[in-house]
Amino acid sequence: MNKIKTVIIDDDKLTIKLISKLLENHKDIDLIQTYSDPTVAIEELNKHQPDLLFLDIEMPKITGVELIKKLNFKANFIFVSAYDSYAIEGFNLDAIDFIVKPIEEDRFNVAIEKVRHNISNDVRNESGEGFMFIKEKGQHHKVAISEIVAIKSDTDYLHIITEDNRRFVILHTLKEMQDKLYKYGIIKVHKSYLVDKSRVLNVDSTTNELDLGTMKVPFSRRMKRSMLEELNIKKKK
Amino acid sequence: MTVTISNHPLFKEFSHDEIAEILDEFNHQKFTILRELDNEDENVSLDLRHTFHKSIGSLSYFLSADITSTHRKMLSAMDNHSFSKENRDALRRFYSEIEFSI
Numbered sequence: 534m535n536k537i538k539t540v541i542i543d544d545d546k547l548t549i550k551l552i553s554k555l556l557e558n559h560k561d562i563d564l565i566q567t568y569s570d571p572t573v574a575i576e577e578l579n580k581h582q583p584d585l586l587f588l589d590i591e592m593p594k595i596t597g598v599e600l601i602k603k604l605n606f607k608a609n610f611i612f613v614s615a616y617d618s619y620a621i622e623g624f625n626l627d628a629i630d631f632i633v634k635p636i637e638e639d640r641f642n643v644a645i646e647k648v649r650h651n652i653s654n655d656v657r658n659e660s661g662e663g664f665m666f667i668k669e670k671g672q673h674h675k676v677a678i679s680e681i682v683a684i685k686s687d688t689d690y691l692h693i694i695t696e697d698n699r700r701f702v703i704l705h706t707l708k709e710m711q712d713k714l715y716k717y718g719i720i721k722v723h724k725s726y727l728v729d730k731s732r733v734l735n736v737d738s739t740t741n742e743l744d745l746g747t748m749k750v751p752f753s754r755r756m757k758r759s760m761l762e763e764l765n766i767k768k769k770k
Numbered sequence: 771m772t773v774t775i776s777n778h779p780l781f782k783e784f785s786h787d788e789i790a791e792i793l794d795e796f797n798h799q800k801f802t803i804l805r806e807l808d809n810e811d812e813n814v815s816l817d818l819r820h821t822f823h824k825s826i827g828s829l830s831y832f833l834s835a836d837i838t839s840t841h842r843k844m845l846s847a848m849d850n851h852s853f854s855k856e857n858r859d860a861l862r863r864f865y866s867e868i869e870f871s872i
Contacts, residue, residue: 594869
């Protein structure tokens, strides 16, 4: 099994030491580098694209939030901070977890379990290239990823909507599904919606809606720029 | 109040040098905070806010949850421009009295 390549970025050396020690108990995790200067880390992270980041939020020169936005790959990350007021912002960026200092070993291990679930739960590996089996009411339905038009989040559940208007309800988080399906061109456009970007026929900035042919879905103003970049309407920064 | 770093279970496996490094860092945070608090300017400097924030994380391993919570409220007060003279005095007292040892 491939180990989970992990990097810690924190200007607090104590936290780096502690996380490093705690990771020694997890043999499937390979700590490949630590950085106390986040500006040094960015270029290296983009080059090596590790599987997991432990990241402080408040650091000099650049915050953890800004750092995540500067990465050119979809990173799995856990925020570690002394200040829980940052948690909402962290989760808005789809952090796998948010650990508040003091780091407690049991709580840390819960975060690692989430990482394992998140990283190993790859649709391609579990179900085959380009399709997934969706279990619903005792049956397993084979759904090609290319059939999916949109995915809507509803508290703990997701509604998967296909081009022939079939709807499946599954217990899954939007973040997990986003990570699994990003490589198939399924992107997040709203806190509650993923869409197949190849199906976007029209972007209506007056109503903040996307026309996907068989349905319309809202997009958020906050995600508009990244969405337009994904759709090649706007050049990537 | 004396904080003995090597007493904490999480730090048990740390070498003497690593503990000494942590001790230096804690003292650095303490003296930075005291220096910034002594500044006559009533505004909260970036150095004070940043170092205090880091110190909350560092000391949270050794202090009671109540003290950590009180400090987080003070940090929040700094962010909301409501860090009072009473807060400033309480923080000065706290950092003047705390001592670190290996």
